[in-house]
Amino acid sequence: MSLAATVEIPESAFSFVHSETPPQDPGVYQTLGTFKEGFPSVTPSLSDRPLRRPSSGRIARGRVDLAQFQVPAPVRYRFLATRWLTEMGRSSDPKVLMSHPAFQRLVQMGPAVVPLILRDLAKKPSLLVWALPRITGQNPVPSTSSGNIREMNRHWLEWGKSFSAPPEIAR
Amino acid sequence: MTTCPLDDEPERKQAIVRAFPKLTIDSFRITSYDSLSDPEGKLYNCIAWAVGKTDAWWWPDPDIGDAHWPSGVSKEPSLASFIAAFATEGFEVCSDNDPSLDPGFEKVAIYVDSTTKQPTHAARQMKHGRWSSKLGPEEDIEHGYDDLTGDRESEFGEIAVIMRRAITPSSVSD
Numbered sequence: 377m378s379l380a381a382t383v384e385i386p387e388s389a390f391s392f393v394h395s396e397t398p399p400q401d402p403g404v405y406q407t408l409g410t411f412k413e414g415f416p417s418v419t420p421s422l423s424d425r426p427l428r429r430p431s432s433g434r435i436a437r438g439r440v441d442l443a444q445f446q447v448p449a450p451v452r453y454r455f456l457a458t459r460w461l462t463e464m465g466r467s468s469d470p471k472v473l474m475s476h477p478a479f480q481r482l483v484q485m486g487p488a489v490v491p492l493i494l495r496d497l498a499k500k501p502s503l504l505v506w507a508l509p510r511i512t513g514q515n516p517v518p519s520t521s522s523g524n525i526r527e528m529n530r531h532w533l534e535w536g537k538s539f540s541a542p543p544e545i546a547r
Numbered sequence: 548m549t550t551c552p553l554d555d556e557p558e559r560k561q562a563i564v565r566a567f568p569k570l571t572i573d574s575f576r577i578t579s580y581d582s583l584s585d586p587e588g589k590l591y592n593c594i595a596w597a598v599g600k601t602d603a604w605w606w607p608d609p610d611i612g613d614a615h616w617p618s619g620v621s622k623e624p625s626l627a628s629f630i631a632a633f634a635t636e637g638f639e640v641c642s643d644n645d646p647s648l649d650p651g652f653e654k655v656a657i658y659v660d661s662t663t664k665q666p667t668h669a670a671r672q673m674k675h676g677r678w679s680s681k682l683g684p685e686e687d688i689e690h691g692y693d694d695l696t697g698d699r700e701s702e703f704g705e706i707a708v709i710m711r712r713a714i715t716p717s718s719v720s721d
Binding site for chain 1: 566590593594602603604605606608611614615616624667668681682683684685701
């Protein structure tokens, strides 16, 4: 499936981008490519096109190949989590909501993303809790709390106290 | 009547109209906040909302326990199991499938996919006769009886059954 979107990339990620030139039109953002399977892919001519950014601020918009440039796990996680939470749609069926490519990609990130999810859950309960049993293969939530997202969050945060993250993780 | 600030956001309402073309900007009202930003973290869906609950996500889930489903009710995603689930909350099927206001009773409508006949949504009738729906993880809206039906991917199919239960002091207040 091909997905199109615009991503805000933090300035630190621009070290992965080929080159930059001073913006001629500060308000104009350049389209660089389209997403593929939940990640943006780079058009062949990207290397010839500098990514423009606004004359003020530290954020620019563009479409870059996160996979190609090996964006750190926290950036990739934030992209996928935000995308899923904002694009999941209006179904009430958890399976339908979790079929979104961004959720699938997030789960595929594996244990590295668990601390990142737990960090978000500690801020507020979230449907991201559904990703944890699928990543870890575990489920600390008693059946009496199934579906109570706040209680599910609480059980997973408790579980997270004894979770050891893989070394390549989350900052 | 309390106005939800989200009801004043044209882009948000336009997004809902795009998903449900039978709606117009003026034919429905957003009635609550997006639960994802609810500071108390109450996350509930349309089924929970229809039975008057806001503390859990209701759906027949045979696997991991992502959602709540009444004990003893089949976890097959069938109309029969949804009817049984609503029955645990005191609802009974209206034999005439009449969606009109019935004094002393509150009604719910269960939607099914037009092709598979599997349940997709439930809406609750409000005291003045219009209907209230929780749109998945997103807004609650007040709408007309037929407004969310349709076979587009974003729509909820057709209304398969109307159920009702006697209004009690603990019934949901509009």
